[in-house]
Amino acid sequence: MDEYTPCKKPDPTAREAIGNVMRILRTQRKKPNKYNARKTVMCGHVFDSKREAEIYLDLLSRKQHGEIIRIGLQPSYTLLAGFKDNTGKNQKPITYTADFFVTYADGRNEVIEVKGVRTRDYQLRKKLFLHMMRETDIIFREVR
Template identity: 45%
Template sequence: MTNKYKNKKVTVDGIEFDSKMESDYYLYLKQLEKQGIVSEFLMQKEYVLLEGYVKSNKKIRPIKYKADFEVHYADGHIEVVDVKGFLTADFKLKKKLFEYRFPFNLKLVKFSRIDGGWIELEDYEKAVKERKKQKLAK
């Protein structure tokens, strides 16, 4: 089955992931855990970005964000990681709300063979622009 972004659901270790890339990152984190770099990681942790409220006797639901992974490193720092192929307008807004409300770094990653593996989405987009620029210069 595919979702609205044409990702196929994948099952690994009895866990259903929204995409192959997300399941691959899970396996990558398990490897880092075995190496002692990551002490633990949580999956699909929910964060409340804006509390629910009542206005004109109408109950307004909270705005929530469910992260792919919350990663606890052996050195004590924590990162929240979302595996993304691209950014949506909805996610850009949620990212701003998350960063305002929580002290953790929200890292967006994707896998790129040409760039050597897991790379932050922002760095990937810069690298693609640079490759296009170099290609046009030839």
């Protein structure tokens, strides 16, 4: 009677080895943005989407023609200041970061938000921002 030896797994074939390598590479790839937006680099600035970069180029050309005085990128606004709750725990402030702040030659100020998908979080922050800015001369514009 022969002695029992456990079954030894055969060496992988070239096809199996390539498949294993491809599986490893796929898991190491960066996940795409959940809204399919690709980061775009334009004029030394990184934009969250191609559409946002296009809007920036349009604003730059209008600035060169003298229609726009100033273009601000990613202006941040505090919607609700941080505070300590009744248990003594610090609560972080709620902020809203727009895509652009534009000052026109005629004196108008405008906040521009480039949006693809309008999430519930965005809609709430937008409403809080509009409430905060209701007594100012700042215009809010959403671009799709």
